[in-house]
Amino acid sequence: MPALSEVISALDGLWPRERAEQWDAVGTVCGDPGTEVTSVLFAVDPVQEIAGQAVELGAQLLVTHHPLYLRGTTTVAADTFKGRVVHTLIKHDIALYVAHTNADRAAPGVSDALAGALGLRVVGPLVPDPDDSQERRGLGRICELDRPVPLEEFVRLAAERLPATVQGVRAAGDPARPVRTVAVCGGSGDGLFDQVxxxxxxxxxxxxxRHHPASEAREQSPLALVDAAHFATEWPWCEQAAAQLDAISDRHGWGLRTHVSRMVTDPWTAHAASSPDSARPALSAANSTTSGAPN
Structure with a gap:
């Protein structure tokens, strides 16, 4: 079995840290480089429920997309929620590794996984990395469907194929508008409207x-907008990343066991739908700690 340092080196090869945004906090958060690794858990969010799942699985490494410490801190005390996560992981000899904006820009990266989940064919990056002569890396992806479909059908497809969340999938645009070419960006993407x-x-x-950027984008062009939950657009990356590590493990004969958390860690837990016919809107709730497959 490999040492943690060997697995981390392999992950750094997939998502080089120097390709992360300057403000980002990626790489190893905690962990002994000499620890033997047999089991790895992939998840979107480094929250306490995910740390608990890593403990239950007997994992020695937790890989998340979102950073635990994105901004500076002066404490890892266990009476803070982030400190409690660190204490839980260290107590059970579990390392934490983060691949965030470096995984967004990778090829394949977060948006490739989102495109794959939606059955889209990737044509190229939405915002290519200037130092990539092959024009494969970069933010977002430009994609195509095999055939044009009405916007309302495409939205239903997205709702079926992405993890179920309280928000679901909402859209702006004519429901009958044909959709053939699609830009995708996993996570928050309203800063890329000009490129779209x-x-x-x-x-x-x-x-x-957000309201204002979306409203302005709709006023400036007939572009249809499809807005899913942040968690839902990034979760497919976990399966893609686990498969990438599996391939590396097979090449080296490591025999790693990789797991993908199916716990829904989207922070929203209830949704009240507006009802024009009743003063009492329908209320639905989702369990954010469901361990079943997101669907």
């Missing part, structure tokens, strides 16, 4: 769309 418009696509799939 320049790409001339029919629709844009991302997360965390």
């Amino acid at each position: 418009r320049a790409a001339g696509v029919d629709a844009y799939v991302t997360a965390d769309l």
Whole structure:
């Protein structure tokens, strides 16, 4: 079995730390480089429930997309929620490794996994990395469907194929508008509207769309917007990343066991739908700690 340092070196090869944004906090958060690794858990969020799942699985390494410490801190005390995560992991000899914006820009990266989940064919990056002569790396992806479908059908497809969350999938645009070309960006993507418009696509799939940027984007072009939960657009990367590590493990004969958390860690837990016919909107709730497959 490999040492943690060997596995970390392999992960750094997949998602080089120097390709992360300057403000980002990626790489190893905790862990003894000499620890033997037999089991790895992949998840979106480094929250306490995920740390507990790593303990239950007997994993020696937890790999998450979102950083635990994105901003500076002066304490890892266990009476803070982030400190409690660190204490739990260290107590059970579990390392934590983060691949965030370096995984966003990778090829394959977060948006490739999102495109794959939606059955889209990737044509190229939405914002290519200037130092990539092959034009494969970069933020977001420009994609195509095999055939044009109405926007309302495409939204239903997205809701079926992405993990179920309280938010679900919402859209802006004519429901009957044909969609053939699609830009995707896993996570928060309303900062890329200029590039999306320049790409001339029919629709844009991302997360965390805010009122003003979305409204302005709709006013400036017939672009259809498809807004899913942040968690839902990034979870497919966990399966892709686990498969990448599996391939490395097979090449080296490591025999690693990789696991993908199916715990829904989206922070929203209830949704009240507006009802024009009743003063009492329908209320639905989702369990954010469901261990079943996101669907």
